[in-house]
Amino acid sequence: MSVPLVVASHNEGKVREFRELLAPFGFDVKSAAELNLDEPEETGNTFEANADLKALAAAKSSGLLCLADDSGLVVTALDDAPGIYSARWAGPNKDFAQAMGRVARELHQAGEEPNGAAAYFVCVLSLAYPDGRLRTIRGEIHGTLTFPPRGEKGFGYDPIFIPSGYSETFGEMDPAVKNGISHRAKAFAALTDYLNKERAA
Ligand code: IMP
Numbered sequence: 001m002s003v004p005l006v007v008a009s010h011n012e013g014k015v016r017e018f019r020e021l022l023a024p025f026g027f028d029v030k031s032a033a034e035l036n037l038d039e040p041e042e043t044g045n046t047f048e049a050n051a052d053l054k055a056l057a058a059a060k061s062s063g064l065l066c067l068a069d070d071s072g073l074v075v076t077a078l079d080d081a082p083g084i085y086s087a088r089w090a091g092p093n094k095d096f097a098q099a100m101g102r103v104a105r106e107l108h109q110a111g112e113e114p115n116g117a118a119a120y121f122v123c124v125l126s127l128a129y130p131d132g133r134l135r136t137i138r139g140e141i142h143g144t145l146t147f148p149p150r151g152e153k154g155f156g157y158d159p160i161f162i163p164s165g166y167s168e169t170f171g172e173m174d175p176a177v178k179n180g181i182s183h184r185a186k187a188f189a190a191l192t193d194y195l196n197k198e199r200a201a
Contacts, residue, residue, distance in 0.1 A: 002028040008058035008068035010039055018067060021188050025195050027065075035062055047072065047084055047124040048136050055128035063130050067191075071123040071183065073157045075103060075145065077112040083122075086157065097149070100160050104147045117145045119161060123183040125191050135194060139186030154178065 005027040007018045015031040022029055032039065040057040044050040047070045054068035072086030082089040082099070089099040107114040120142040127135040142164050149159030151171025159171030163181060170178050179185055 002026045004028045004030060004064050006030050006032060006035060006037070006058050006062050006064050006066040008032050008037065008054045008066045014069065017184075021192070022067075025199070030064075032058055037061055042070070042084070044070075044084070047122050048126070048138070050084060051124040051126035052128070052134055052136055055126040056132070056134065059128035059130050059132075065130065066128045068126050068128070069123060069184075069187075070126075071121065073103075073161065074120050074122055075107070076118045076120075077110055078103070078106055081106070090156075096156055100147075100149050100157060103145065103157075103160065107145075114145060114147050119143060119145050121157075121161065121183040123187040125187045127191070127194075137187050137190045137194065139183045139188070139190060141181060141183045141186065 003026070005022060007015045007029060009015055009031065010033050012031075019029045037058050038061070040053055042050045042053070044053055050070040051068050054070070055066045058066035058068065070084065072083050074080045074083050082103070089102055090096050091098065104114040107117055120140050123139045125137045143162050144164070145160050146162055146169060147160060149171065150169045151159050151173070153173065153175055154171040159169050161170045162168065163170065166173070
């Protein structure tokens with residue numbers, strides 16, 4: 001019988017991505033929406049704290065194994081902003097043109113050259129067991145920023161981010177290339193490793 005696993009997200013795109021990743025492990029994947037789980041407020045100060053609190057809240061109310069994530073863009077010269085506030089910088093209308101403009105403006109205000117500023121994307125995955133145990137995993141992709149934004153292929157902050165060793169932004173890149181090197185890909189690979197080891201144990 002397959003083990004139920006709840007993806008603690010109301011974002012259908014994310015649920016689909018997790019479902020595909022988890023397919024080989026034989027989990028019976030359910031979404032927070034299917035189980036009518038509330039979305040807790042993201043009150044943590046780190047990606048880890050937010051991923052953990054989402055996974056734990058879902059594990060507590062469902063009594064099942066739960067997986068949550070938290071991600072964002074970290075700009076070193078902005079004291080790691082927007083970081084855990086990456087989604088919030090885009091506002092209720094998810095206006096990322098404005099959020100990317102704010103990154104450039106704040107870098108100028110900090111006396112830093114926006115073009116070439118060091119930045120990285122972070123993805124933290126948290127797996128919470130019904131007994132309260134947690135496994136927290138982080139993936140990062142480092143690179144530099146470029147302005148004005150370039151490319152229509154990605155989402156969020158993709159058009160201003162050039163991963164190290166490449167010349168295209170994530171917004172210009174073939175999604176298959178991005179999905180092979182991204183922060184999310186790295187966190188997923190580490191989760192897969194962990195699940196394989198658990199299964200073998
Ligand atoms: P979350 O879904 O609450 O974790 O918010 C993630 C935020 O970081 C969103 O605003 C995304 O646009 C941004 N973000 C995370 N990963 C990426 C990415 O791969 N490309 C562009 N933006 C990203």
